[in-house]
Every structure is written in structure tokens, then in C-alpha cells.
Amino acid sequence: MRSSLAGCLMVAAMLAQPAYAGLFDDDEARRQVKDLSIQTNERVEVLSKAQIELANQIQMLREENAALRGEIETLTYELDATKKRQQDFYVDLDGRLRKFEGTSDGGDAGAVPGAPGEEEIPPAPRAGTPAGGERTRAQSGGGDPIAESREYEAALNHFRANKVKEAANAFEAFGKKYPDSTLAPSARYWLGNAYYTLHNCRKAIEVHKQVATKWPKHAKAPDSLLGVATCQQELGDTKSARATLESLVARYPSSAAAGTARQSLKK
Incomplete structure (x- = not known):
């Protein structure tokens, strides 16, 4: 009976080892899964923060771009207005000078007349009356x-x-x-x-x-x-x-x- 009892204990011990090993493997797997889950969550959180920061930067760039576009449009308008004023000044000055040339037979050709006037087609030059000492086409025939x-x-x-x-x-x-x-x-x-x-x-x-x-x-x-x-x-x-x-x-x-x-x- 003793030898039968000893044999039964040995068999039970042999059968219990795989079950203990299986239990140990499940705990290790759970621990690894838990660690992996924690690492994954940390990475997701880091990526989420990076995406939010990137979105904020993109929004800031859009706002700066819109502001720069507005400044460019303003400067373009001011430049066009300045060019227009400059051209108007040139045209007005040209009109004054041409009136002066059309009504004066002599005097200081370098002086600029002060009387304002609109740009107009000058009268046809009279034969024998050169403007500013120049030889006209009318004189040359x-x-x-x-x-x-x-x-x-x-x-x-x-x-x-x-x-x-x-x-x-x-x-x-x-x-x-x-x-x-x-x-x-x-x-x-x-x-x-x-x-x-x-x-x-x-x-x-x-x-x-x-x-x-x-x-x-x-x-x-x-x-x-x-x-x-x-x-x-x-x-x-x-x-x-x-x-x-x-x-x-x-x-x-x-x-x-x-x-x-x-x-x-x-x-």
C-alpha cells in the first residue's frame, strides 16, 4: 500500500507541473500585454499632442499669411496711386510747358510757367517762328x-x-x-x-x-x-x-x- 501511495503521489506531482507552468505563462503574457498597452497609450498621447501643436502652427501661419496678403494689397494700391499721381503731375506739367511754348516766342526756355492749365493739342506752329530756337518741319517744307x-x-x-x-x-x-x-x-x-x-x-x-x-x-x-x-x-x-x-x-x-x-x- 505504501508503495502504491508513493506511486500515486509521484504521478500527481508530474501532472501538476504543466498546470503550474501554464499558469505562470498566462501571468507573464498579461504583464507584457499590459506593458505594451501602456507604451502604446503613451505614444498615442505624444502623437496627439504633436498633431495639436502642428495644427496650431498651421493656423498661425494661415493668419500670418492672410495679414501679409493684406499688407501686400495695401502696398500695391498705394504704389499704383503714387504712380497715378506722378503721371498726373507729369501730364499737368507737360500741358503747362506746351502752353508756354505755344504762346512764347522767346525768353528763358528753362523756366516753368506757373499758370495751371489742362493738357491740350498745341496750335500749329507758324512758319518762320521756331519754338525754343528749333527748326520746325514747317520751315523745312x-x-x-x-x-x-x-x-x-x-x-x-x-x-x-x-x-x-x-x-x-x-x-x-x-x-x-x-x-x-x-x-x-x-x-x-x-x-x-x-x-x-x-x-x-x-x-x-x-x-x-x-x-x-x-x-x-x-x-x-x-x-x-x-x-x-x-x-x-x-x-x-x-x-x-x-x-x-x-x-x-x-x-x-x-x-x-x-x-x-x-x-x-x-x-
Whole structure:
């Protein structure tokens, strides 16, 4: 009986080992699952915080972008308004000078008249009456002053309407077609302004210098020198710009352009 009892105990012990091992394996698995779950939750929480932060940054960038877009639109509007005011000033000045040229047979060609006036087509030049000491096409026996005035007005209207490229082409064509016209200096002057507006300062300097050199007694000669100095300044050639301004003051001391030049020289 003892040996039978011992045998039964041995068999029971052998059968109990797998059950204990199975119980141990289940606890370990549960612990690992729990650890994995904790790690997963931590990672999810970190990712959630990162997503929220990224969303906040995107929203901030959108708001900054909207603000910058508004500032750009405002600056664009102000720039267009400034260009329009500048063009209106040029057109008004051109009208005054052309009235002066049409009613004066002599005097200081560099002076700018003070009486305001609207831009209008100048009267046809009288034979034997050159404006600013220039030789007219009427004197040389050719040309149509009315047609010249119309083409000049058409080019000027392009500039007035902010069609600067079309204006430049029109003034360039006018200069080639009517090189001896009394409007030729004004056409070259406006061509220089058109190139300046198109950010082609080197071409603007070339054209403005032609006005000051070829028609030194014309009313637009001092303004062209001022245009040369402005372009030289924009190109970073301050030495040449100062020399041009000093030359302008010396040659045309009573002109409005000389007054502007003096103010620039003080800076």
C-alpha cells in the first residue's frame, strides 16, 4: 500500500507541473500585454499632442499669411496711386510747358510757367517762328503739324492710362517719324519717363541725355537732367548723380527742376 501511495503521489506531482507552468505563462503574457498597452497609450498621447501643436502652427501661419496678403494689397494700391499721381503731375506739367511754348516766342526756355492749365493739342506752329530756337518741319517744307499733335496726344494718352509699354513704343515711333518736330523734345522726354517707369534706368538715362544735349534750350531739358540724376541714384552711382544735379543747378538755376536738385544736394 505504501508503495502504491508513493506511486500515486509521484504521478500527481508530474501532472501538476504543466498546470503550474501554464499558469505562470498566462501571468507573464498579461504583464507584457499590459506593458505594451501602456507604451502604446503613451505614444498615442505624444502623437496627439504633436498633431495639436502642428495644427496650431498651421493656423498661425494661415493668419500670418492672410495679414501679409493684406499688407501686400495695401502696398500695391498705394504704389499704383503714387504712380497715378506722378503721371498726373507729369501730364499737368507737360500741358503747362506746351502752353508756354505755344504762346512764347522767346525768353528763358528753362523756366516753368506757373499758370495751371489742362493738357491740350498745341496750335500749329507758324512758319518762320521756331519754338525754343528749333527748326520746325514747317520751315523745312514738310510734315503735318496736326497729324504730329494727334500722334503725340495718342502716345501721351497711353502714358496717362498707365499703358507704359505702349506709350514707350508710341513715343519711340514718333521720334523716328518726326525727328524735326517741335514736339520731338517732349516726346523724347516722355520716352525717358516711360523707360524709368518700366525700370529700365540705363535706357532712360540715354534718352534723357539726348534731350539735354540736342535741345539744351528746351523747357524739358532741366527736367530731363533731373531724370538722369534720379536714374543714376537708383543705379547706385551717387557720384554721377551729384555731378548731374550740380550741372542742372548751374545751367538752369531758375527752373523748378533746379529747386528740386538743390533739395536733393542738401541730403
